[in-house]
Amino acid sequence: MALRGTLKDFGIADIFQLIGHQGKSGILTVRNRDQEVKIHFAVGSIARAESATRHKKDLLGAMLVRAEVVSEAQLAQALAVQKNTLRRLGDVLLEQKAVDEKSLRAFAKLQTTETIYRLFLWDSGTYEFEQAEIATDPGTEAIRSENVLMEGFRQVDEWPGIRRKITGYSMSFERREDLDALTAQASGAGDDDFDAAFGEFEEKAAPKDDRLKDIGQNERIVYQLIKPERDVQKIIDLSRLGEFETCKALVTLMTAGIIAPLVEAKRKPSAEATVGGIYAAPRSRWVPAVTRVLVTAALLGVAAYGAYFLGVSPQTWLGELGTRTHRGYVPADLQAELSRGSMARIREAL
Structure with missing residues (x-):
């Protein structure tokens, strides 16, 4: 029996949680217009x-x-070979030494995650899950459903703030500060603070640069890609971080005053948008604040819907949710947002 319905009944998060929690194998097909x-x-x-x-x-x-x-x-040559031999494009590129295996697998994973996170931006559609044995590539690492679920929540919450700063894929930027110099200066300030604590210097130590507190590896990767002739889409393509992480890094760098917009968004970027998060329909301001509560309630409700299909007791599942939050099925902070009375009413309904 297939599990099917509309995304208005059960969202992507509910479906991922249900399949991931029960360790099912099969193909989930999601469609919109x-x-x-x-x-x-x-x-x-x-x-x-x-x-x-x-x-x-x-x-x-x-x-x-x-x-x-x-x-x-190189791609054209590989595609010609693929057409004649029906082999996978990745295998052809590896054979031609056009790409190394590590890079190929990284891009294959990026393609998968970008495809999945796009689904979290859908507000309508249908789904169908058919159980089946799935052949896996031994060299490809599977992605845990719980990790995708939590990352999807994070992106939904943070995209509105990013869109206010990144208004289009054709925006470009210039460097206002030397990030390497700022890092070196901040590191030196830290040494001065340590020495001053032991009275080795009479002068007051230089204050640390708080602008660097949110600068991580992603921001440093993106910073190195900043050039006036490169727009947002090109930076996304080159960074290999995905659209969300690249745009978030750009916003962090702008907020710190390390880069600044050079060209406002034009109608056409250097390439067509790969995912479209920037142009996604804006959500109401209160949606991010209550998303976790609504999704948690939906996850509890979906137990009744999926009990017959999965052959599992909803009561047992609810019990696990209440006692095994450390395994990631429902984070403790989400569970706390449901009152004891609500939990009791759900159990009675099931």
């Missing part, structure tokens, strides 16, 4: 994601070209 995505689950983890309506820009070969990992000529 324009797109169809198939997510392959192996024992509750995501093995890969495919899109029957994937645009040319979202294909693995196109991603490699935009990231300047392979040239257009």
